[in-house]
Amino acid sequence: MKKITFMLLICSLFFFSCKPSKRISGNYTHEIECMGTELDGSITLKSWGKGKNRADALEQARKEAVNAVLFVGIRNGKPDCDSRPIFNMPNYRDNNSDYFNAFFTDKGAYMKFVSNKDESFAKKERALGRDGDVMFGFIIRVLRSELKKQMISDKILNIN
Numbered sequence: 001m002k003k004i005t006f007m008l009l010i011c012s013l014f015f016f017s018c019k020p021s022k023r024i025s026g027n028y029t030h031e032i033e034c035m036g037t038e039l040d041g042s043i044t045l046k047s048w049g050k051g052k053n054r055a056d057a058l059e060q061a062r063k064e065a066v067n068a069v070l071f072v073g074i075r076n077g078k079p080d081c082d083s084r085p086i087f088n089m090p091n092y093r094d095n096n097s098d099y100f101n102a103f104f105t106d107k108g109a110y111m112k113f114v115s116n117k118d119e120s121f122a123k124k125e126r127a128l129g130r131d132g133d134v135m136f137g138f139i140i141r142v143l144r145s146e147l148k149k150q151m152i153s154d155k156i157l158n159i160n
Helices: 002-017 054-072 097-103 109-113 144-153
Strands: 033-037 043-051 125-128 134-142
Touching (some): 054 109, 054 134, 054 144, 097 109, 109 144
Antiparallel strands (some): 043 134, 125 134
8 A cells, every 4th residue: 555655646746747837938038139131221130028918028029129239239149130239338328318218118219210020920939927927029120220320310329
């Protein structure tokens, strides 16, 4: 009887430990990846956004893509992309926080420089986080050259 109980305990531990978690992927930070460049100076990125629904996640993915082009740089994916950020000075966003907080508001000025018209050709990826938010992967095109021109015309970026 003891052997049967012991075997049942071992089997139940084995089966419960093998059950995959459905919510694990939404809790990782996903890096932005270069998917390619266009001849008009735009870059196509795979960006991740997290929100209460798909629309919130899309807006966050767009903001993350523009933020990466401006301040972080693109390190993953194809080597075609200009991996350098437009602003390569430390704490530049913090030093100009009034401008960039207004720039990145919901439906803000950053929207002029992003589109997701290429998304229909890509596989849509979805993950669920522990907090109930969903995370989606989107294909986002960022108009890098126009974004840089706008920063110069707004006198945020100085070209000497």
